[in-house]
Amino acid sequence: MLLAIDCGNTNTVFSIWDGSQFVCTMRTSTHHSRTADAYFTWFSTLLKHYEIEPDITEVIISSTVPRVVFNLRVFTDRFFGCRPLVVGKPECELPHPPRVDEGTIVGPDRLVNAAGAYDRHGGNLIVVDFGTATTFDVVSKDGNYIGGVIAPGVNLSLEALHMAAAALPHVDIGKPQKVIGTNTVDCMQSGVYWGYIGLVREICDRIRAERDREMKVLATGGLAPLLQQSADLFDVYEEDLTMHGLTVIHAYNKKD
Ligand SMILES: Nc1ncnc2c1ncn2[C@@H]1O[C@H](COP(=O)(O)OP(=O)(O)O)[C@@H](O)[C@H]1O
Numbered sequence: 001m002l003l004a005i006d007c008g009n010t011n012t013v014f015s016i017w018d019g020s021q022f023v024c025t026m027r028t029s030t031h032h033s034r035t036a037d038a039y040f041t042w043f044s045t046l047l048k049h050y051e052i053e054p055d056i057t058e059v060i061i062s063s064t065v066p067r068v069v070f071n072l073r074v075f076t077d078r079f080f081g082c083r084p085l086v087v088g089k090p091e092c093e094l095p096h097p098p099r100v101d102e103g104t105i106v107g108p109d110r111l112v113n114a115a116g117a118y119d120r121h122g123g124n125l126i127v128v129d130f131g132t133a134t135t136f137d138v139v140s141k142d143g144n145y146i147g148g149v150i151a152p153g154v155n156l157s158l159e160a161l162h163m164a165a166a167a168l169p170h171v172d173i174g175k176p177q178k179v180i181g182t183n184t185v186d187c188m189q190s191g192v193y194w195g196y197i198g199l200v201r202e203i204c205d206r207i208r209a210e211r212d213r214e215m216k217v218l219a220t221g222g223l224a225p226l227l228q229q230s231a232d233l234f235d236v237y238e239e240d241l242t243m244h245g246l247t248v249i250h251a252y253n254k255k256d
């Protein structure tokens with residue numbers, strides 16, 4: 001079985017793929033100081049809880065945090081006796097190479113999203129991924145990642161207000177009932193929530209105009225459904241898009 005690891009700046013997700021479906025998904029916070037033994041203690045405890053005993057023989061990793069890859073490599077080697085495929089490293093080939101400025105190191109999560117999205121939906125896509133940052137990944141007609149947009153994440157935007165202004169509290173995102181807030185929390189939520197709807201709509205419109213064609217908009221990341229409640233921003237929401245992309249890239253590298 002394949003263990004797919006998607007490490008973002010906030011959370012790291014592990015999913016086990018049995019060749020036809022994900023049998024288990026687990027999430028932990030991202031810390032570069034977490035050791036291989038600590039990963040295994042957490043991982044094996046959860047597997048016991050779910051009463052599954054997977055036979056993991058292969059591992060693929062995508063990490064937006066380069067420093068965590070070292071311990072994940074040790075984890076893979078020590079407990080599964082294999083070398084992981086790491087997206088972004090030269091030995092990990094992509095089905096469709098990115099078309100970006102020379103010397104640009106694209107976030108591996110974005111390359112993975114592009115691969116997963118193209119496999120499921122064909123070309124001419126915009127993938128919006130709500131993570132620590134919100135990324136827009138543009139996929140060409142033929143499946144290449146051709147660039148995109150990086151915007152501050154929803155929670156990061158709220159946190160930035162709290163960090164920078166003495167009188168602004170920590171606030172969680174939610175759908176405000178009105179635009180005009182009559183207390184501090186509602187004002188902050190309104191700014192980020194409605195501002196974000198405008199941001200997503202404007203960026204997608206401008207990408208379509210710049211490409212001069214219709215493009216399907218896919219969303220992934222936990223906050224997409226909350227935004228979709230108020231505006232028709234996305235054609236499809238797929239929670240497991242990044243994980244699917246990892247299985248696609250893994251299969252591509254195993255093909256011969
Ligand atoms: N369903 C949700 N509702 C509210 N916040 C969420 C939800 N899903 C994720 N988040 C928050 O969104 C942020 C980004 O999460 P995540 O997608 O794990 O980021 P990354 O991939 O960058 O690690 C985090 O602050 C996380 O707590």
Ligand SMILES: CC(C)(COP(=O)(O)O)[C@@H](O)C(=O)NCCC(=O)O
Pocket residue numbers: 007008009010064105106107108109110130131132133134135150
């Ligand atoms: C933009 C990102 C920070 C998003 O990371 P995430 O929100 O998933 O943690 C990550 O894809 C990244 O570090 N990218 C490198 C620059 C680029 O993609 O062009």
Ligand SMILES: [K+]
Pocket residue numbers: 109129130131132133134135
């Ligand atoms: K992201």
